[in-house]
Amino acid sequence: xxxxxxxxxxxxxxxxxxxxxxxxxxxxxxxxxxxxxxxxxxxxxxxxxxxxxxxxxxxxxxxxxxxxxxxxxxxxxxxxxxxxxxxxxxxxxxxxxxxxxxxxxxxxxxxxxxxxxxxxxxxxxxxxxxxxxxxxxxxxxxxxxxxxxxxxxxxxxxxxxxxxxxxxxxxxxxxxxxxxxxxxxxxxxxxxxxxxxxxxxxxxxxxxxxxxxxxxxxxxxxxxxxxxxxxxxxxxxxxxxxxxxxxxxxxxxxxxxxxxxxxxxxxxxxxxxxxxxxxxxxxxxxxxxxxxxxxxxxxxxxxxxxxxxxxxxxxxxxxxxxxxxxxxxxxxxxxxxxxxxxxxxxxxxxxxxxxxxxxxxxxxxxxxxxxxxxxxxxxxxxxxxxxxxxxxxxxxxxxxxxxxxxxxxxxxxxxxxxxxxxxxxxxxxxxxxxxxxxxxxxxxxxxxxxxxxxxxxxxxxxxxxxxxxxxxxxxxxxxxxxxxxxxxxxxxxxxxxxxxx
Numbered sequence: 001x002x003x004x005x006x007x008x009x010x011x012x013x014x015x016x017x018x019x020x021x022x023x024x025x026x027x028x029x030x031x032x033x034x035x036x037x038x039x040x041x042x043x044x045x046x047x048x049x050x051x052x053x054x055x056x057x058x059x060x061x062x063x064x065x066x067x068x069x070x071x072x073x074x075x076x077x078x079x080x081x082x083x084x085x086x087x088x089x090x091x092x093x094x095x096x097x098x099x100x101x102x103x104x105x106x107x108x109x110x111x112x113x114x115x116x117x118x119x120x121x122x123x124x125x126x127x128x129x130x131x132x133x134x135x136x137x138x139x140x141x142x143x144x145x146x147x148x149x150x151x152x153x154x155x156x157x158x159x160x161x162x163x164x165x166x167x168x169x170x171x172x173x174x175x176x177x178x179x180x181x182x183x184x185x186x187x188x189x190x191x192x193x194x195x196x197x198x199x200x201x202x203x204x205x206x207x208x209x210x211x212x213x214x215x216x217x218x219x220x221x222x223x224x225x226x227x228x229x230x231x232x233x234x235x236x237x238x239x240x241x242x243x244x245x246x247x248x249x250x251x252x253x254x255x256x257x258x259x260x261x262x263x264x265x266x267x268x269x270x271x272x273x274x275x276x277x278x279x280x281x282x283x284x285x286x287x288x289x290x291x292x293x294x295x296x297x298x299x300x301x302x303x304x305x306x307x308x309x310x311x312x313x314x315x316x317x318x319x320x321x322x323x324x325x326x327x328x329x330x331x332x333x334x335x336x337x338x339x340x341x342x343x344x345x346x347x348x349x350x351x352x353x354x355x356x357x358x359x360x361x362x363x364x365x366x367x368x369x370x371x372x373x374x375x376x377x378x379x380x381x382x383x384x385x386x387x388x389x390x391x392x393x394x395x396x397x398x399x400x401x402x403x404x405x406x407x408x409x410x411x412x413x414x415x416x417x418x419x420x421x422x423x424x425x426x427x428x429x430x431x432x433x434x435x436x437x438x439x440x441x442x443x444x445x446x447x448x449x450x451x452x453x454x455x456x457x458x459x460x461x462x463x464x465x466x467x468x469x470x471x472x473x474x475x476x477x478x479x480x481x482x483x484x485x486x487x488x489x490x491x492x493x494x495x496x497x498x499x500x501x
Contacts, residue, residue: 005204005313012207016040016063016083023070027339030073033097040083040090041098042070047079052104055173055182056080059111059166060095061118061158062087064203065225067340068163068309076336077170079108086205086312087226089117095125099134107135107179109186111165113158114142137183141165143320145194145250145257146222146231156257157224160271160309161193161320164332167341171334189328194250194258197318198242199223199230199273203311221245225273225311239280243287244295246319251296260323262297267304267332269320274310276317281305284317292321301329304342373434380433387428387443391421413455420451420459437470 009015017036024030024042033041040063047056059069060082069081080098084090099108108129112122119140126136143161169186199220204210214220214233219242222230251260260266270285272278285305292298301324309318322328333346376384394417401414423446432438444463447456 005208005210007204007206009206012205013037015206016085019063019066020070020083027074029075029337030070030339033101035094035097038091039094039097041080041094041101042073042083043080043098043102044073044075046075047102049100049102049104052079052102053106054104054176055106055179056099056102056104056108057111057166057170057173057182058082058095058098058102058108059162060084060090060098060122061113061115062089062226064205064312065309067307068160069166071340072163072166072338074336074338074341076174076334077166077338077341079170079173089115089121092121092125092128095122096128099125099129099136100132103129103134103136105135107137109169109173109179109183110136110138111162111169111186112138112140113162114140114144114155115158116154118158135179137179139165139169139183139186139190141190141193143190143193143195144222145196145252145255148231148255159195159197159225159320160269160318161190161195161322163271163308164193164267164269164304164320164322165189167336168328168331170336170338171331174334185327185331189322189331192258192324192328193320193322194260195269195271195318195320196221196246196249197223197225197230197271197273197316198246199311199314199316200236201275201313201315202227203274203314205312219316223314223316225309227311227314239284240287243284243319244291247288247291247296247321250319250321258321258323260298260321263299265299265301265324266292267302267322267324267328268292268300269304269308269322270306271309271318271320272307273314273316273318274307275313275315276307278306281307281317284319288319301348302332302345304345306342308340371430371432372428373432377434379436383431383433383436383439384428387424387431387439391424394418394421412453416451416453416455420447420456423447423450437467437473440470441467 017040020032020040020042024032029045031043031045033039056079058080059078061069062084064086069078070083072078073081079102082090082095082098110122110126112118122138126138129136141158141162142156143159144157165186168189169182172182172185202211202213217236218233219236220230221232221234250257268288270281270288272281282305285303289300289303292300398414398418401417402411405411405413424443427446431442440463444460447463448460451459
């Protein structure tokens with residue numbers, strides 16, 4: 001059933017102009033042309049067309065893909081972005097206004113995504129600008145790898161790989177090289193990149209109802225950034241499976257979308273489509289990198305993860321892979337003031353993980369090292385049975401505890417307790433079960449390792465208190481009487497009494 005979606009907007013017809021106003025108020029390096037609502041152009045505040053001595057890089061298209069394209073205006077990237085209405089190409093007059101505002105004697109490069117409306121409007125604007133004496137070159141980006149050849153009349157659609165082309169062209173222009181040289185680099189970059197998207201939901205246009213084309217438990221492979229139908233609808237799969245499919249599609253030697261073969265160096269971009277949490281995007285990147293390395297034999301030189309070219313509130317992601325060489329990496333690493341280009345990504349990667357620091361060694365009883373003894377005494381057997389029964393009982397209560405916790409908290413108590421119980425069962429083979437005090441201490445260590453939140457630290461404190469009391473006893477034997485007389489834990493810095501009525 002379709003329904004009206006919730007949006008933090010005013011008049012749906014004003015979303016683009018109000019977005020531009022907010023963007024420019026946020027970033028002092030940006031301005032916009034005073035031509036609303038017909039002319040919606042964001043440009044660098046430090047550039048004046050008549051005197052600008054470098055090639056201007058201009059892109060744009062329909063809005064709804066934010067931060068693309070206006071969020072990538074800045075020194076070292078785009079000089080101007082032309083914004084159309086939501087999912088509608090900007091008109092010729094708006095594009096012309098942008099060209100006139102930022103283009104100097106060196107000329108301008110138009111980077112255009114491969115959609116019919118964009119190509120027609122930018123193409124006509126380019127011809128008009130040339131007739132006015134401007135030097136204009138155009139690069140068309142069509143990086144979509146979802147549809148098998150033949151790719152239809154219009155060809156491959158322009159997707160998130162366009163952002164990498166923006167960066168390469170902007171960095172090249174910043175060096176002061178000619179328009180022809182900048183266009184050559186941008187065109188080569190556009191031929192090196194392939195992209196495919198996966199959507200878990202369709203997007204909702206401002207003021208309209210949410211379509212219900214995708215049912216529960218379904219995903220769409222190759223969905224267009226305007227909500228166009230993709231290549232296939234399938235049951236939702238774990239992200240491992242989805243990533244494998246997308247990578248194989250982009251790198252398929254049969255379709256030959258991109259000139260990437262085993263041994264190539266590549267750049268990876270994982271792009272959120274608008275409603276995908278950063279956690280899920282990072283999971284996707286974390287799975288994509290080793291698959292590229294181990295399954296496809298590629299060297300991954302850079303990874304860009306975030307929301308670069310969205311589709312309003314669509315849930316899902318796209319993956320872009322660009323063949324890299326030292327020249328491309330140099331352009332990608334070049335500085336930029338574009339507000340939405342990710343920082344901290346340039347440079348080669350150190351090892352992804354390093355060892356956890358170990359605590360300083362502390363004295364233990366040399367004659368009785370910790371670990372399960374070869375033969376359990378009566379107390380050891382009792383402890384083993386009791387610990388196993390208690391841990392299994394906690395695991396069986398996971399869903400019920402989560403349900404109770406959801407009524408007053410965040411609903412994860414059962415899952416937290418389950419992790420603690422699972423760690424205890426796993427570690428029990430190393431517990432010194434013939435020594436109750438040391439066993440309780442080891443239980444606390446198991447809990448501390450895997451249980452976060454308030455419950456984890458409280459159970460760790462309980463175990464520490466029990467350990468201290470049992471250690472002080474002349475006989476380290478657990479009975480119900482012992483348990484009843486264990487006092488609350490206190491030391492000079494902390495007392496558990498403060499938590500207990």
